[in-house]
Amino acid sequence: MKVAAINGYHCGFAPSPALGNASTFIRRRDFLLLELVAEDGTRGWGEVFSSPFAAAGFIRAKLAPLVLGQPARDMARLYGAMMTTLAYDRRGAAMMAVSAIDMALHDLAAREQNISVAQMLGGASRTRMLAYASGPFITEGSEPYGAYPAQIDALLRRNFRAIKPRAGVSPRQDGAMAGALRRQVGEDVALMVDINQGYTVGPALASIRAMEEADLLWVEEPLQPEDTGGYQTVAAAAHCAIAGGEALGSLAAYRDMLQARAFGVLQPDLTVCGGFTGLRRVAALADAYDVPAMPHVFGTAVNFHAAMQMATLLTARRGGGALPYPFIECDVTPNPLLTLCGPLELAADGTMGLPEGPGIGLELAPEQLAPWMTEHWHLSQS
Template sequence: MVVELPSARGVLSPEIADLIMGDEAAEIVSIETYALAVPLSRPIADATAAMSHWTVPVVEITTKDGRVGTGISGVHAGPELLCNVINDYYAPELLGTASEDILGIWNRLYWLPTHWVGRAGAVHMALAMVDIALWDLAAQRAGVPLWRLLGGTPDPIQAYNTDAGWLNLSEAELVRDLSSLTDAGWNRVKIKVGKPDWREDARRSRAVRKAIGDDVTLMCDANQRWDLATANRLLPVFEEVEMDWVEEPLHADDLDGHAALQAKTVLDIAAGESIYSFQQFSSFIAHDAIRVVQVDVTRVGGVTEWLQVAAHASARGLRVAPHAGDMMQVHQHLVGTGLSSVSPLIEFIPWTQHAYVDRSVVREGFLERPQIPGASTAIAAEARQSWQLRGIGGTRNL
């Protein structure tokens, strides 16, 4: 269904409208949303979810000059919620305005009445999709990949591999898969923890360390499944096997618990997958509750808020290692674009590579910077034909 909406010039004062319109060629004339269910090569599970597909909500924003900017997210469920927010609430504010006004659009969308029902979760993730699409357009109009527009260098970025340590694997399968990664040259790998019996997590962690040796960096992710007592039981084990970090050990909103845990260990506590705003990250950082900041461009308000969080964390000497809800498609442009004393690091999960026109490239554990102008988010036509979910999304035209 196509809904006709008035131009910004018809609802704003002439002076403000002129500022918002900017370059006439950059005027937003169409917004389309849809979602893909991309099949995984095998079923996987962590401590909270079991999956056979990864769902990718998409927004395509078209400007008057025919350019299309693409914004994406990544969800376990509910892609229609993100698409509905964009179609029903954001589109009327976007159509007829200039795609160049990225910060102005961010603020206007954030402070819509939807703010009061969604400062985190689906509403904020929908804002991220729009923001990513606008940055994609900005890089296209500049004729450069997004990382170059943001001032990054072409140096390869070190990656770590998450795609072998799943919780549904038996201990033998876990050891085999992690060993196969290290044999292939990966020197940074992550496993999932959070079994009902914490002793099983201890056994699996020790078995993996024994198999991969001491020279491989090992991390673990509990996906919020522990209480403070369970986490405290496991800390000595993780110190023994020299975990690089312990990710999401507690409920994502438990600031005091994370701070207490960080104070008890020499290991770094990591979080960010379920933190949705600069303000919340700032609180965790101020209380020394995390030392690995896993800010995700699809969970905070897109590129605009991601840059704010990353700069704040880097200025305090913390590691920025983003959670890859986008399967690193956008993050490959973001990591390593700001001043930091810590080498950039990116999470490698190759689930959705075939969904994109411009696929990411990782060789010998290092990500190579993309060269095509934009944010590497354009969806391949064959992917949409094969994996688009019916009944989700829609189109709004000026």
């Protein structure tokens, strides 16, 4: 089954209220959903969530000619060919473009065989995973954490047994927030926090010390993503795991951070590090360092379903929670592009099951994107 056409759908929306973290308030979320169409009309989907417009330009100019007319099953060969097009931009938008096409090729190739991506890549090691809530988020105003208690109660009612709020307002306020949440949820719910690259080393250490009594599973991205020395310092001093990796694109970047023992939990994102091919390489590297890996996912239904497929293949490791890693991250903000095919529902034990069906398990038609689409482009063989 050869790739006959490539469609790019630029979609986005304005969150209300804006989603606050330690670095910014997100007032607009834009994505590129990439559709590879086979000769028989079968579709495979990929996604770019971080730099959708730049990645789209790279796909149209550099990658499409390599993929059009080629068999979807040749994922490894096509990945190698795409990687030869990268020059200085080996950790940015060009790598995100490769990631989206690799994701879509895997989806398409598995659909050709009428099996899931997990089956195609060797078979799932698990069919259910603990889902963790990615939120609540900081709000604007005099009480940045003021909405957390009510939002946490709502998440508990949805059966979440692991919750990751945003932190990074100040070390003192972080400590008060984390302590209050631990008292609210009790001892049986896992808590982690995400600082979204908001601190330098000193404030990061002060914040982590202030939150220690909350018994956190991990503190995520307290520093800029490639501050290797800073992460070494923080990881050595912290009493909980330091998590990160979502913003790293190249295998070399992961090697450097793992050699430095900077992360206790590794979080590669399929849309950033090379799709299924890239993340499998990162996961193998993490295994060599005995570091648990799990997908970072904060985008649309495409990346979420792909991350579920990938997570079923990863090595199980105990991390201190009720169930072994990997967990699956769930964006709990109002995100219409995540719930295109229905809401995310958890079982009473806080787990989610692997989506059924071929490919990534997502049956998506372009018409469903219409309310949020801002641009569409089409490429085919001339």
